[in-house]
Amino acid sequence: MTTPETMIGTVSPQALTESRLQLHYAVQYIAATGAALAEPLPDHSHTSFGWNPALEAFVGSTIPATQPFQVAVEPISLTLILVADQNDTIASLPLHGKTMREGLDWLQQALAKLGADASKIVFLDYPPNDFPDHPLAHDAAFDASPGFALRELADTYIITDQLLQTIITTNENASAIHIWPHHLDIATLITLPDTKNGHPLTVGIGFSPGDASYPEPYWYVSPYPYPDIANLPTLEGQAFWHTQHWVGAVLRSSQLSENATAETQQQQVGTFLNAALNASITLLKSEASAGV
Known part of the structure; x- marks a missing residue:
């Protein structure tokens, strides 16, 4: 079992909360792609994702297309990644300094090149007051610091x-x-x-x-x-x-x-x-x- 690199509890609660919200919004690209293009599953797990130790990233479902792919997010730099078989990177976009809309525009353009109907991808709607509000929802840019x-x-x-x-x-x-x-x-x-x-x-x-x-x-x-x-x-x-x-x-x-x-x-x-x-x-x- 791999030992984590850092001690837990060394970061202030305020810094950790802000970083958690940045990450929460970043992974919505994975969920939106799964909801639009993956095979629907009764438990909605096609919108979920897992941890990929080789990539050190969150990785979503495999999407069928001319070139099958997965959408991933590397959490430490908040980088949006398109992954092919064998964990090969197809394309990537550092989200730092980008808005949610800019990230979505990039994702749709990149996926269209792979033969996917990227026009179907929209961010998921959650019940009112049941998803954290944040300036990112109102055209603020991602911030991967600290x-x-x-x-x-x-x-x-x-x-x-x-x-x-x-x-x-x-x-x-x-x-x-x-x-x-x-x-x-x-x-x-x-x-x-x-x-x-x-x-x-x-x-x-x-x-x-x-x-x-x-x-x-x-x-x-x-x-x-x-x-x-x-x-x-x-x-x-x-x-x-x-x-x-x-x-x-x-x-x-x-x-x-x-x-x-x-x-x-x-x-x-x-x-x-x-x-x-x-x-x-x-x-x-x-x-x-x-x-x-």
């Missing part, structure tokens, strides 16, 4: 992707790992063989770079149907149960050991995810069997 904040964000996705890859190899009912454009969270969903009131028992495991629940990065493990909060077991370390609007075990980035190395931070996150997963499975099965 790079160290984007580097820390990238490392959190690298850490989480590696840990989730391990989890899905040991849980046969785990979904593929997706990064979702709506909330920029990376997650897998484990479906258990039991049901509760006709609903399948599931556990979502993932990472959010920050949202309305917590303005800082955090890892979560969420059992569903949501269990009775009176039955929630004690979690070890600094982890706790979130119970407002959704129920899940949470470990915030600020709760990672201050004196740890990058490697021990990764181990701390892995210990949390696995312990919370086991606790969630036990809790769901217990309530289902008891008819709670």
